[in-house]
Amino acid sequence: MGLYDQTVGVLLIGIFFNTFLFGLVTYQFIVYANTKFKDPLWIRAIVWTLCITDTTHSTIAIYNAYDMCVTNYGNPESLLFVSWTVPVLAFATAFAAFITQIFLGHRVLLITKNKYITGVVGITSLAAFVTAIYVTYMAAVVHEIKDFGLLVPSVTAWLALQTTADFILTFILAYALAKSRTGFSKTDTVINRLIRGAVQTGVFASIFALGDMFCFTLLKGTYFYAMFAYPIGRIYTNTLMDTLNARINLRDMMGxxxxxxxxxxxxxxxxxxxxxxxxxxxxxxxxxxxxxxxxxxxxxxxxxxxxxxxxxxxxx
Structure with a gap:
C-alpha cells in the first residue's frame, strides 16, 4: 500500500465518483430544460438552485484535487490542515439533501394527506440541516486534521438525522403507493416504477450517508469518509431530477x-x-x-x- 493511499488516494476516488455523478445530473438538467413541463415556479426554482449548488460543489471539488496533486505536490504537510473547501462542500451537500427531502415530503403530503407524518419528515430534515450548518461552522473553526475529533458528535448527529428522514420517506412512499395499486396493468406498472424509485432513493442515499458517518467516526487519520461524502449531494439531486423527468416515460407508459x-x-x-x-x-x-x-x-x-x-x- 502506498504512502498516500488512505489520504490523497481515497479523496481522489470520492472526487472522481462525484464528477461522474455530476455528469449524470447535468444530463438530467438538460433534459428538464428541453422538455416543456408546466411546473409551478417553486419547482423550477428548486431545480435551478440545485443546478447552481451542484455546479459550485463539483467545481470546488475539482479545484481541491488540483490543489492537492499540483499546487501542493511534494508538500505532504498540507494534508495536515483543513482547507477552506471543507466547510463549503459540507454545506452544499447538506443543502442538496435538505431541498430534496422537503420536495419528497411535499410528495408524501399529497399522497397520504397526513400532516403529522409530513411534519415528522420536515422536522427531522430541518434538524439535520441545522446540525449540518453547525458542522460547517466547526469545520471552518478547526484548522488541523488532528482536531477533527471535535466534529464527531455533530457529524454523527447530522448524518443520523439525515438517514432517518430518508428511511421515513422511503417507507411511507413505498407503503402508500403499494396500497394504491388498482389491478389495472398499466396503472400498476407506473406505481411499481414509483415504488422502485422511492426505495432506490432511500437505499443509495442512506448507504453513502452511513458510510460517511462510520468512516469519519471509526477511521480517524484517514480520508476514507471522503469517498462517501463527496457524492452524497449528487445522489440527492439525481433523485429529484429523475423524479421530475420520469414523467416523460411514465406518461408514455400510460398512453x-x-x-x-x-x-x-x-x-x-x-x-x-x-x-x-x-x-x-x-x-x-x-x-x-x-x-x-x-x-x-x-x-x-x-x-x-x-x-x-x-x-x-x-x-x-
Missing amino acids: GTVDLDSQSNANVYHMHGRATFQGQSIHVQKEVITDVNTNPTAVASYSDEDVYSKTAYKKA
Missing part, C-alpha cells in the same frame, strides 16, 4: 388510457372517458389517473402541469 385487460372477470363499463370497476371510478383526463373513491391522491398524476400538484387530482 393516456387505462388498461382494463388485466381484469378479465371485471364488470367494466365505458362512458365519456370514465371506467368503473367494482365500485371504483378511474377518471382519465389530460393523462391523469386518479383512484377517486378510495383516495383521490393515491395514484400519482402525469399531466404536463405539476406531477404532484393538487390541481392535477380531479374527481370524476
